Amino acid sequence: QVQLVESGGGVVQAGDSLRLSCTASGLTFGIYIMAWYRQSTGKEREMVAAISTLGSNSKYGDAVKGRFTISRDNSKNMVWLQMNNLKPEDTADYYCAAGGHFGRLAPQNMDYWGKGTQVTVSS
Numbered sequence: 001q002v003q004l005v006e007s008g009g010g011v012v013q014a015g016d017s018l019r020l021s022c023t024a025s026g027l028t029f030g031i032y033i034m035a036w037y038r039q040s041t042g043k044e045r046e047m048v049a050a051i052s053t054l055g056s057n058s059k060y061g062d063a064v065k066g067r068f069t070i071s072r073d074n075s076k077n078m079v080w081l082q083m084n085n086l087k088p089e090d091t092a093d094y095y096c097a098a099g100g101h102f103g104r105l106a107p108q109n110m111d112y113w114g115k116g117t118q119v120t121v122s123s
Helices: none
Strands: 003-005 010-013 018-023 033-039 047-053 058-060 068-073 077-083 092-099 110-113 117-122
Touching: 003 010, 003 092, 010 018, 010 047, 018 033, 018 092, 033 068, 033 077, 058 068
Parallel strands: 010 117
Antiparallel strands: 003 018, 018 077, 033 047, 033 092, 047 058, 068 077, 092 110, 092 117
16 A cells, blocks of 8 residues: 655754655655645644656745755655754644645645654744
8 A cells, every 4th residue: 555654853943954754655656746744733734845756846835935845766765855944833743745736736636645744843
């Protein structure tokens, strides 16, 4: 079955960096759009970053533009989210997801989800 497993979350201070990883199995990784989402308490799940199948295009949520970078390696079935200059408002559970439409990145349009990794940024 399809599995997406996130890792790399933790507790950091404002201004620090973290790199999240997502390892995929059970799917043809290279044909899927990969994306990172986050959800904090009381808020809806939001798209943080997405990357096209070959990695040539990427999209970012307005809150993270210029600070976060998404990348992928199709030979390793992995996608990463490099998060720099973290802020307390970045505190959330971060989820890796796979989907089929780069122009349709609402959470309900994604096909597969990981269980998430927690990121806490203290001020």
